[in-house]
Amino acid sequence: MTTLKIAAYPGDGIGPEVTAEAMRVLSAAARLEPELHLEFTTLPWGIEYWKQHGRCVPENFLSIVRPFDAILLGAVGWPALLPDHETLWPLVQIRQAFDQYACMRPAKLYRGLKSVLAGKGPAEIDFVVLRENSEGEYVDNGGRLKRGTPDEFAVQTAVHTRKGVERILRYGFEMARKRRKKLTMVTKSNAQRHAYVLWDDILAELAPQYPDIESERQHCDACAMNMVRWPEKFGVVVASNLFGDLLTDLGGVLAGGLGLAPSTNTNPERNFPSMFEPVHGSAPDIAGKGIANPIAAILSGAMLLDHLDHPAAAARIRTAVEETLLSGAATPDLGGKLTTEQMGSAVLANVT
Template sequence: MTTDTYRLGVLPGDGIGPEIVPAAVQVVDAALAAAGAGAVEWIELPLGRAAIDEHGDAVPAATLETLAELDGWLLGPHDSAAYPEPHRSKLNPSGTIRKHFDLFANIRPAKALDDADAIVPGTDLVIVRENTQGFYADRSTYKGTGEFMPSPDVAIAMGIVTRPAVERIARQAFELARRRRGKVTIVHKANVLRLTTGLFRDVCREVAAGYPDVTVDDYHIDAMTVHLLRRAADFDVVVTENMFGDILSDLAGEIAGSLGIAPSINASHERAMAQAAHGSAPDIAGQDKANPTAMILSAAMLLEWLGGRHDDQALRTAAALVEQGVAATVRAGTKTPDMGGATGTREFAQSVAATIKRL
């Protein structure tokens, strides 16, 4: 048994966040105990609408200061579109945290679970999304926004692609492929966006030269959407720029069965944040209907990341137990409504935790 203690942040967020984040904590605790891993000190921090009401800011300065002292954290979904002004017009909570800590890699797996109604059975791929640049206005400038209106009838958005940013995300993709099935697919639109996504494609190809053991191909973004629908099981690691990665990962999550099972982490070399790929689903908040799978699997990704960073095999074992526990629970027929079942959020998490104890 390891004696290491990790300090992990808990930011429940809005909507279904206060339901699915505690569910993930419950499952992680069960997996850590089963793996003989060190203890986790969970530190809950204010974020989102509750933070606005209590502290006057969706991401209080004290929250950012505390996060900087932690090993990682779980971020629940936010409903920034429902915030009162001026908070609604500010950078949203997850964007604020990503930008503050330069979490440049958004890693989004899409893996079909048995008996989870996958559109393409056998899907098992990972979207590696560059998280700091591209065509999203909140990420294409150091300060302010990359979107502006010179007149009421003209709107302009800048898309930024730089060699250093592409190099570091490409290395993440190729290193991940080495641990998986040894294949990277580069997605771009270089036939139209020749300079920006052309640079992305070309720099990824240059990085690929340092990984002769990894097979590389590339597709235009529009063609890639068709290939995912037709043959998602043929892809391993997909690396792409920010907006394309956002779109492809949502598509891949649904192909694998549901956005409710789509996990992700946002990471730099020093820090990582577990964050489900889906939104806050305010229409079902507080009804015990939300699928916590994506949040639970995101937490497993955080454990795996921490295990690699700290060379802690017990954390890696705990991460594997979480994945096995979810898969076995779904296979046994315990499923939330979005997966065709009738199990509530709390019962699903309890079932996963119990399954882990039996593994």
């Protein structure tokens, strides 16, 4: 019997609501596997923890989550009480400390759903964005000087390393072999002559090593335009930390909405636990109303099982989600009336 120890970090807003449904579905899928057991430990961190302790997580939070096999995250943030850069900072630290350099965010339109793009269906919208997750624009490198004066200024310096760029591109090339054999690298070398020329150079060096993969580079603004015009032309998109963050929100909307968009923060070598989370935020405006869509969190759970070498259980979950959406079950964001729990139960009923 394999026991996977999962740290559940529900977080804030709708995070606890969608995480609860993901845990129900994950447990049901695991019970159908003869040698698999999931053990969840809930971490009560976030804005409520901040109210009591003046910080969102314990000081030793990294050592607390280090022994787990994976982290299942809901969402964090409550901007009316605490700025987003403070609530998000523990997640950035987890990504960097645990070398979760591959953030994978699939944009897949399931059957039974309509995209916002006219004439585009499931056959056209099925690509993955790989976001370099450990460096780039999210490194805390800079500062603000002369605060509160007319001469105040801020300096924020991105960090791009050859190692970081090369490993995310190689990861992307390997993934492209399992998809449309097409890799698109996102750049902005026409304006960022140092950082993104480095990205361009490394792509040019690596591409001949993958002759079976069609590779190209697109400037970020052009890539955003082309995702809307021709989503079917994309297979695997590799982008820096910031560009990947922006483009994956677009991909989520093209694939039916952020309530359906899962993601991973992966350490591919499995030297550290990886973290799995829906792309959507904490949505404080609908927190507690029971109307949030749990599908993104549920699909993030399927990605967790894939990463930990339980593809059959992961496939059960994806099949259940597809059958649920085909049946017309929908939360308000999809034009339906089901509550978060009812949607979770609908998926649960199809886990076989």
